[in-house]
Each structure stands twice: as C-alpha cells, then as structure tokens.
Amino acid sequence: MREITYRQALNEALAEELARDPNVFLMGEEVAEYNGAYKVSQGLLERFGPRRIIDTPISENGFAGMGVGAAMVGLRPIIEFMTFSFSFVAFDQVVNNAPNMLTMSGGQFNIPITFRGPNGPAHQLGATHSHATECLYANVPGLKICTPATPRDAKGLLKTAIRDNNPVLVLESELLYSSKGMVEPEDFELLIPLGEAELKREGSDVTIICYAQTVPLALAVAETLESDEEISAEVLDLRSIKPLDLEAILKSVSKTHRVVIVEQDRPFCGVGAEVCYRIQREIFDALDAPIMRVAQEDVPMPYNERLEQAVLPNAEKLIAAVRKVCYT
Amino acid sequence: MREITYRQALNEALAEELARDPNVFLMGEEVAEYNGAYKVSQGLLERFGPRRIIDTPISENGFAGMGVGAAMVGLRPIIEFMTFSFSFVAFDQVVNNAPNMLTMSGGQFNIPITFRGPNGPAHQLGATHSHATECLYANVPGLKICTPATPRDAKGLLKTAIRDNNPVLVLESELLYSSKGMVEPEDFELLIPLGEAELKREGSDVTIICYAQTVPLALAVAETLESDEEISAEVLDLRSIKPLDLEAILKSVSKTHRVVIVEQDRPFCGVGAEVCYRIQREIFDALDAPIMRVAQEDVPMPYNERLEQAVLPNAEKLIAAVRKVCYT
Amino acid sequence: MPPPEQRDEVEMLSLMLLIRRFEERASQQYQAQKIGGFCHLYIGQEAVVCGAVAAARPDDYLITAYRDHAHALARGTTADACMAELFGKATGCSRGLGGSMHFFDKEHHMYGGHAIVAAHVPLAAGMAFASKYRDEERVTLCFFGDGAINQGAFHEALNLAGLYKLPIVFICENNLFAMGTSVERSTSLKEIVERAEGYNIPGTVIDGMNFREVRDKLAEIIDSIRKDPHPAFAEVRTYRYRGHSMSDPASYRTKEQLEEFRLHDPIIRLRAQLTREGKLTNEQFDKLDKEAKETALASVKFAEESPEPPLEKLYDYTYVNGASA
Amino acid sequence: MPPPEQRDEVEMLSLMLLIRRFEERASQQYQAQKIGGFCHLYIGQEAVVCGAVAAARPDDYLITAYRDHAHALARGTTADACMAELFGKATGCSRGLGGSMHFFDKEHHMYGGHAIVAAHVPLAAGMAFASKYRDEERVTLCFFGDGAINQGAFHEALNLAGLYKLPIVFICENNLFAMGTSVERSTSLKEIVERAEGYNIPGTVIDGMNFREVRDKLAEIIDSIRKDPHPAFAEVRTYRYRGHSMSDPASYRTKEQLEEFRLHDPIIRLRAQLTREGKLTNEQFDKLDKEAKETALASVKFAEESPEPPLEKLYDYTYVNGASA
C-alpha cells in the first residue's frame, strides 16, 4: 500500500483503463492541453495523445451526446464534466439518451459510458456552481451512480465504472481531490464493485450512513461521540448510490437500531429520503427511534462563507441528530 | 357550480389572468396559431393577440430563459412546455436561473414566472416522452410545484401560480385533460393556495396520500376497499408538492396510524420518499405499520401497452400495499 | 457493392412503393387502434431516405428522428418487423419496447428512431467520431427536420463536427413545417442551408421530390467525405402529405400547397422517368405496386399474430450484465 | 442625458482607471484570502464595457457573464459595494450572497453577473422582449465571451432575437481564449462575427483596445436599434492580461502575445489621444490615477469594516412573499 491523493488515484484509474482498452477515450473541457481544470487528467495527453484525450468547446450537451453516440457503436467514452453543475445543460443527454437506449432498442444498444467530474458544493462558488446532483440522477432508471470518498474507493470505483457496460456516473468531490489515503500498489488491479457499501467504522449504538464529502465528517463525529458522549457510532459509507447496498444498510441497522443519514445533497427528495424509506419498509420493528437526516438546508447556496457553512451539513448538526435518535 | 373539463379549467385560468394583468403573457410551442398541442390555449390568440400569445421555435432552453429574463424586468411570463419531458433541454434555465436569481442578487430580483404543461406518463409514448419530473424539480430550492388532479384544482392552482411572485411549476396531466368536474361559475374568483393539501375522502383505517393522476386511482381503490374488505381509507390529495402540507399529512396519519403513498413518479428519491421521511420523523410513535409506497417500477418506460401498465401504479398494487400496512 | 449509379432504380422504386403502402396500412391500423402512442407518417418524403440509401453503403451509419418508419424500411428492416413494432410486439424491430418513434435495427445499421427533437444530432456526431477514431471509411447519415435546427443540440453538434472534421452528412428534411409552425415562423434566416456556413460546413440544396437528384447529389457528397473526412450539410426540400402526426388535421396549410407538391410526387416522377427510358412498363409497375401492397398487408397479419413481449422480462432491459472483458 | 459623443472622455478614462485599480486591489485581497470562490479579472478589457456604457443610456439593460466587476463599476455601482461583495459582506451589491461571479445592481440597471456560460444570453433576449412588449425605447446590452458561442443557449437566443426582432446588441468580448482553449480550438469558423449571419443578424468587428472605436461603433448600432428594434452582433476583439481566474497561470499563451496587446493598452491609448489633443495634462492624469487608487484602497477598508449578512436571514432569500396585487 502507498499513500496517494484522491486526485492521483483518479488519474491512475484513467491511465490504467486507457492503457488497457484502446476503445476507451477521455473527452471534456480542458482535459488535454490544460491537464484538467482540477488536474485529474494530468499527463494523459502526453502519454495517450490527442486522438484519445480530447479537448472540447464549452458544449456539454454536444459532447455528452457524442459520447453516447460513440458508445452506441462500440467505443467506451469517459466524459468529464468540469463540474456536475454544468451537466444541467446536458441533462437531456444524460437522462434520456444514455439510460433509455437499451430499453428503447429492445436490448440492441447498451451504452458503456462514464460521466465523471466533481459534484456537490465546493467552497464559496455560489448558487449556480454548488449543485449536488446525486439524487436527481439516482431517480433515473438505467443510470448507475457512485460517490467515492477515499483515494482507494476513487480508483477502484472509477476503474469499475469504465468497464461497466452501462452508463455510470462517477461523482467526485472537489474538496477531496487533495485528500490522501492508502491505496494498493500500481501493479495491483484494484476494482471495487458498484453497489457495495463499506463499513468505515464499527460501532454498536447508532448507524451513521454517509457518502462522498460526508464520510470524513461522519468519521470525525464518530470519534467525538465516542470520547465525549460514550456513544459508539457505526459509519457506513454507501460508496454507490445506485445500485444501493440495502443489505449492508439493514445489517448495520439491525444491530444498532438507530440511524442518522448525513448527505451532501438537498433535503427534499434527497438520497437520505430513499434510504430512510427502504429501511423502515424492511425492518420497521428493528427501529428504536425515527430515522434522522442531516442534509443541506433547503436554500440556494449563498456565497458568504458563514452562510455557506450554515447551509452545509456539519459536526454540530450531525451530533445533534445522533443525540436525538439516541434520546440522550 | 358547473361541470367542465380539466382542459377548460386551465384555459379559463389562463384567460382570466391574461385579462386581469397586462404583464402576463403566454409563450411556447404551438400555443398560438395551433391553439396548443393539447388545446389548452384554445382561443387565446384570437382573444389576446400575437403580442401576448407567442409561438416559439423548438428552443425550450431559449424561450424558458427568455421568460426568466422578462420576469427580471417586471413581466409575468407563462411558459408552456409541450410536455415536461421536453423541459430537460431547458433544465439549466429552470433549476439555475429561475430559482437562484433571488438569492444570488441578495433579494433584488424575484422571478414571477409560471412553467406549465403536461407531466408524467401519458399513454404508450415510450421512454423519452413519459418522464415524471416532480421529484426532480421539488429537490430545487426556490421553485414551487403543484400537481392538480381535478378541474377545480387545475383552475385554482394555475391562477394562484400565475400571481405568485416566485417561479412556480404547474405540472398538469395529459390523461386528465378531458376529465370533468364541478367548478365555481366563471365570475367567481377561484384561487387555491399553494401548499394546501385536500382531503378528497374521509376514512379511519389508512391514509392514502396521492396527487395528480394517482388521485382518481386512490379514490377508486378506496371505494373497492370499503366494499370488498371493509377497510375505510382516507384519501389525501397533496395538490402541491412544494410547499408540502405536512400539517394535513400528520393530521390524517395521526388518526389512521397507517400510510400508503401512491405516486406517478419513479421510486428512487421520489416524492413519496420525502413524505415518508417527514412522517416518521415527526410522528414515529403514531405509526402502527411501516409506510408503503406505490410508484412506477424503476425501469425506462416501455412502449408496449401491457408492459407500460405493469410499470405504472395500479389498483392491484395499491390494494396490496394497503393490505400490507393493515396486516390483513 | 456497386457504385450508386449502378443501383437498380426499379428496385428503389419498389422500395418507395413499399414505404408508401406500409404507411398507408399503418395509418389504417392506427385508426383501428391497433397502434398506440404517437405515429408520424413519411408519405411524400420517400425520395429523401431512398435517395440517401442508394447513395450510401449499407454499413454507413444512419440515424434519424421520430418520423422513422421509412428509414428502417430503406435500410432493410422487414415490413413485418416494422409493423410488429408499431403493434408493440416482441417480433418488432425494437422488440415492442420502442414504438413508432423509436425504431432500431442494429443488424441493418439503423441507429434509431429518436424522439427528442435534435437530441440525436450529437449522437450522430459521436458515431462519426467513432468511425474516424477507428480509421474506418464510413460515413454517418444524420437525418432531422427543419424544426430541429433551432435546438441547442443541433448547434453544438455542428460546431463539434466542423471542429473535429467528422465524416458526416447532416441531412435536413425540410418539409416546410414543424408541426404547425412554418420555417419562416421558426427560423431567422432566408435559407436553412445558410446556417451551415456558420460552422464552416459546405451546404447543398437538394430537391427532395426527385429521387435521382437526391441520390446523385448525396453520392457526390458522400464520396468526397470518404476520400477526406469532413462534415457536409444538405437541405433537402420535401413535403409530408399527411398531418404532423395521426392526430393533426394540418389545417395550418393550404390544399393548394399540398396539391402542388403532389404534382411532383417522387414515386410518380421516378416511374415516369423509367417508363420514358423504356426501363419499366405499366404492367411491371402495377406488379411492383401489387407486391408492395401485399407485403404491407402481410405485415399486419404478422404483427397481429406475433406475441407480446413477456411480462417477466420487464426488468431485463434497464441494465446489461457484465463488463468489458 | 447628452448624446454619446458629448460624454466626457476624461470621465470615461477615470472610469477605466478605477476598474483597473479596483481589480488590482481585488487580486491582492484574493491572494490575502479575504475573497473566496472564483475570481475573474477584466484587466486589459476595460475599453469594451466603458465604450459600451458611453454609447448607451444609463437605463438600457445590461447583462454579462461572471467576469463582471467592471460591468457593475461602469454602470455606477460603487467600488465599496463591489469590494464588499467580493468579501461576502452585507453591504455588497448582492448583499454578500452572490460573490464575484454574481454581481447585481438593480438600481443601476446591472442585471448580473451570470456564471453558467451562455445561460444569460436567453435572459438578455427576454429583457429585450420585455422592453419591446412595453414599447420602451430601450436597448439591451448582452456581453459574453468567445467561449459562449458554442453553447446551445447562445444559438437559441440569437435565433429568437432575430425572429422577434428584439432590440438587443450581442457583444462578444473576444479575448481569444476560453480558459486555456483558443478560439481556433473551440470554434469551427474563421471569424466569430460570421456566426451572426446564420441568424440574419448584422455583425460588426470592433477593436476592443480602442475606447473611441468601441463607443462610436456601438453608438451607431444602438441608435439604429432605437429607431427600429432589431438585434445586432458585435465581435469586440480584446485581451485579458491576467489568467482566466486567480488560479490560472495562463501558461497556454506566449509572453509575446501579452506584450503585443499591452502595447495597445486601452488606458494608455485614450490617455495619449487626450493629451495629444490637449484635453489632458500629465498632472491631471496622475491625479485621476491617484483618485482611482484611493477609491480602490478605500473600498477594501469599507469591505473589511462591513458586517456579514445576518445568519438569521439565511431563509429569507429563497422565496419572496406575496403575489401580484
């Protein structure tokens, strides 16, 4: 194992899959000559050349659609959205053409495409640039969605996504790009299946369900709870939103009987709402308290830093929610 | 009271608000000379002229954005999407520009715009033309969303939406356009507030929460349950998805202690998931059974009629869900 | 396969006849409610796709919008598979899951059948990108209507095609109307073809009621693309005799205009050309037409007798299993 | 108010100086981490918005993208309100809620400040639609970058503006780059201005480094629009001296290119013109520059001392209460 950044992990995944399969190519704004707006594609143009690492104009709908078309005839495109906030101008291509083609063609055309890029609020980018899109895309049948929180998950999930024969969205986190973590050596073939949550911390009193940017938050809070309140929190990282690892969720909740879901998206019809529904439907009697969620406040993201922090999930809110479900 | 169709009710609402306020105008594809793809704007061009009833090219993103811009400087646009499945090519205008402007401008620019048109599956239109968008738009702070199920609600909600100083989506139902119902006389000023659910049927054993196309379904099923299984079902029509009338929901559930939510959208992060979360969070102890949902199956809509019916919520599925929560 | 010029025109005439007779039957079956959803007929425009197919190779990529029955038939999809699709049967070209607006036939290089206006134009650019990526001598034929040119997707795709020099022909089937909206009321431009200049893409105007002109002008364009990959734009002027869809009375246009176009009916025209040149007798034509009618009628029987897609397979089309080996 | 020609050029020179000094301060404060998020500087492009404002009336609608500090200042928003916005303070032009990319000032007819590339171009068309709807003699000035012209929103808005004959000037600030992508690498076209032809909209090329040319050519266009509402397109050629945003080293362009443009610096140029004509002495210029620097510096103090937006108002900006009376 070595310690590398989330950004390097993604870069390695891209490089390995590009090297492995000549049908894989990377397309997006500033991915080639600029080495990526967030440097995730650093060095790929130099190594794989302009045929496979392709800069585009600011035409998300156009190049996302090109990716779907190329996938219809056998290529395996990786489409980078500079951020998923910009995927909204390509929304129709992502939610109509990519996921519906297999059904509409009676099974003739599957779309092996990967859409990737940073998703969710970053830091003071304001209302237009802070969208968390996971719950929107998770509503669409035919799409798969993963949300890596660690360098290891980032590498393993992205590699799996690129090899998947269906459209997969890899929702990265700008705030995690520089975070570090242990990852297997480069020569190790790291593939993490879509739809497998990971227990990031064992506990007995309450299950904290999280993903992406909220995983480090949940882990930190779990430590605090342990030391300050003698509450033993289990931290379950969903890793994939769709397919959802319900089994792992139910296993943990059956043990702790208490749940808090901490998510980075908006509350109304957010990911946590679906997770909550599934839990109470399956193991209603195992619940000793209502399920609580900590998500964004339901307001457009303000620029001001203090207000932005007030909108986002944070330790204070998460601790309060845990206390609530633990009746302490 | 008179009996008119849902289509006529919408048409009256448009005509009355156009007559009332010179700043109101209607813009969309085929709304003028063609009198609307579904004839909702029948006769409006003749009565109000081409300055206020405006045909557009097939440029949803363009004319939705024009509406937002016109609203910034004091007009009150009504933007018709021929169907909300086509709003996806205008998604960025609807979820970024319309709802964020007020926040981004520090309160200087509110956007009094109405987006309206048929939403949800119609009949055998296939995967691209059958989108139920309510849960997607409900996730976006700054938007209001209503989903009328009856001619009376259609007229009263649309009129209120047009007068509201915020962006409001009026999600109509193609399958209901020709349905009939009693509505106050034309001279009566019918305004139905956004955020007020309506008890469409009283009951004591279970609460069926529904909206739009699922209201007639819920009412029919309630009758069957009464006669065949002696189950007394209360039918609550949300009417507005956002703001959500949580008070009315809790009031009914506190009485029946059992809930089934029947919705026309997709299950994953659908409207019912949010409603379920709110109920169990607020009155967990009042629930005698897990909350069940009946939504679409999580697959792209097939064209074949039998398969389409299998994807949609229906009486059989709803009755099964009610039985389940009633442990019969 | 033989160069376009050599392709048997009588064969192409019978193809046009088949398309027309097939759609007449489809229209009848729609009225009899054997067909659901929306149904858009191509009658009057037959020379466009037939001319294009005659000018192209069978394995050139072909993609179009929702007015797509003819494009599948022209590519070799059987009338049976097309009618069965309209009936929503398992034997349909999209297994009954796509319907009228979503015809697909991978084997015959028919890539749909796309119902969101202009949303398939970027797909076409992607297909052309793929053939260039793989160094194939393949040209993509992308059909769309006059109403599609005011969508953002069209704009972005044309710029990308121009920028990457993609081997693609953008074929605008200008039938003068997008539903009830005439081109003058939708487009701020005198001639649609001029829009191609904004992307530095060469444009040509073609008489879409004349099979030979469509075939020959497109053949020239396609050949030049094969020699040296680049995008091209063709505005093909044509007319749909019927309403926009089965539910449209088309009261927005004049009877005179319709009659004017009928005078130049592509089938009558090619028939006349061939008879004049002694390549076709009246008896032969009647025989071809009779065969077309029989094939269309037989397709209805086939569709009626075909099975529905099995309910238990409802979940089998959302995702495919497996990954790249 | 006086016709453009009469507008005091010395006043406009000091406006350009204010913009430059303000942004130099902003850049410094960003490095000191007093400013968050993204921050895009306009330095080098001052003549474009200043020339436009000089040519227009103060109540003509003005809207732009995210490189918007100068547009607010040119419209009369105070340096204090602009700097406070960058600091996220309640005294900012957007109350600290918008930030660098989302400047708004209703009172001065500054309609933003829009950060999704090209998404504001349809808004501008809607504003122009409104003034025509109300029969106002108002022109809308819509600014955007060279990178915006390949977005669908741009295409749809131009077609709509042409179709409805809207009173609007589309002002493309062509600074040769969209982030690291040069116009040749983004646009399949020799000259950006040619794209306007595809919508039957008259286009003009303007030297954006020359205040007088920008003002005079735009004045002519704006006046013709006032007489008879119609859209117009202006490609204004300019250059940003700094990187795309504060985090961009701009290693994709040559030092020579930058120096070449600096030679034509709009401020130096107008100063030279005025001095040559005896309308400005060196002392006067130094005084103007000193004032600009002082105003910019003072704005930092103002921003620092201003209060944050109150936490308890967090929920007050999502919806407005009330309905149309």
Ligand SMILES: Cc1ncc(C[n+]2csc(CCOP(=O)(O)OP(=O)(O)O)c2C)c(N)n1
């Ligand atoms: C984005 C989008 N908007 C609207 C529609 C509804 N619609 C279907 S076909 C059509 C007209 C298209 O006309 P044209 O492109 O000229 O093709 P034609 O019908 O003449 O073959 C419209 C508006 C749609 N399918 N997609």
Ligand SMILES: Cc1ncc(C[n+]2csc(CCOP(=O)(O)OP(=O)(O)O)c2C)c(N)n1
């Ligand atoms: C739809 C969309 N895609 C991508 C971005 C990211 N982005 C912000 S500015 C920019 C470059 C724009 O360049 P240009 O239009 O030339 O304006 P300039 O920066 O030169 O003023 C890009 C790609 C965005 N904001 N919106």
Ligand SMILES: [Mg+2]
């Ligand atoms: Mg047409």
Ligand SMILES: [Mg+2]
């Ligand atoms: Mg630029």
